[in-house]
Amino acid sequence: MSADERRVSVVRAAITEFARGGYAGTSTAAIARRAGVSQPYLFRLFPDKREIFLAAAERCTLDIRQVFEEAGRGLPPEEAREAMGDAYQALVVDRERVLFQLQMHVAGHAADEAGDRPFADRLRAAFTDLWDASRLLLGADDAETWDFFAHGMLINVLLAQGFPPDHRVWVACPPRIDPGAS
């Protein structure tokens, strides 16, 4: 396998592991194990752990954006909103990407606090990409985009906490999102 191919599979493994444990709570050994390579080899593919996380963050955000784009491309705003809602379900089904997003948010904050500006900036940029792409696809104004993301964030947070699908916190969640689907 070429180094580039290997990097792709490492990033996939990293998303899974980081989604579980967050940046600080995930060891490079765990990522290596899941990717099927030795732990030292990670540091030949990437300069350090931070860069693995960033690659995972950028990949994950791109994935979500592409799912939205495939769902909403070429549709009029009203239908696009419907289709993107449905597409979001597919993302929720394997919670991985959604949970990794939460981990990105708290990692960004930690980086800011630690004075690691570039890291935080790149994480913010990834999020802004998703925000702008969604806004465009939704054909939405600022308020609608805000609502779309607010809604999604609450779903992410409730999912992260592991509330069972029949819990009362879910009752007002729009029916097309089924929190028990995974």
Place this chain on the structure above:
Amino acid sequence: MSADERRVSVVRAAITEFARGGYAGTSTAAIARRAGVSQPYLFRLFPDKREIFLAAAERCTLDIRQVFEEAGRGLPPEEAREAMGDAYQALVVDRERVLFQLQMHVAGHAADEAGDRPFADRLRAAFTDLWDASRLLLGADDAETWDFFAHGMLINVLLAQGFPPDHRVWVACPPRIDPGAS
């Protein structure tokens, strides 16, 4: 200082430090330093690190709930909603509690993944307390409670990422929340 008083100040320090670095990313040494005691002494005040985090989580949730209750108590629903919105601003001003809440969510998930049910359950219980108290105070139905929290969660996430107050993601945020207030 009595052990009980000391515990209170340790919990306060823990909220600050955990908000910064999350559960795994925060050392007990950092908490001890901020609380002004030696690191081993933490383990006389609390059985282990997990229990420090839980105490911080329960304290933090209680704080937020009390702020809401003080703001909304005895007011008719419409005014209560207004007052609680204003009260939320006070919470947002020092981002600490808000950010710690995010850390609670991802810690809960990590605990679930690691098979630590009781830990995750207690974190969920803290969140549910806040949810139910807010619902009651708002005099709201499920949909309104959902919207209230969805809105709050997006604010939390954007704050965590450190978007500056003049960034376009904030433009649709209701005016009473000033993300630059801190």
Place this chain on the structure above:
DNA sequence: GTAGTTAGTGATTGAGCACTAACTTCCTCC
């Protein structure tokens, strides 16, 4: 076949971690 490159590993290191044991200091009450 030999010179060079690419993919990959095992052993190790030094720092930082949660947590423990054993000690000191000071206040209180008889």
Place this chain on the structure above:
DNA sequence: GGAGGAAGTTAGTGCTCAATCACTAACTAC
């Protein structure tokens, strides 16, 4: 005034982790 206990310390243990180093095996080019 001294015994007891609570508050708090210093010193240390064993472990985990990110990152480094020295190496091998297989392939490619001439």
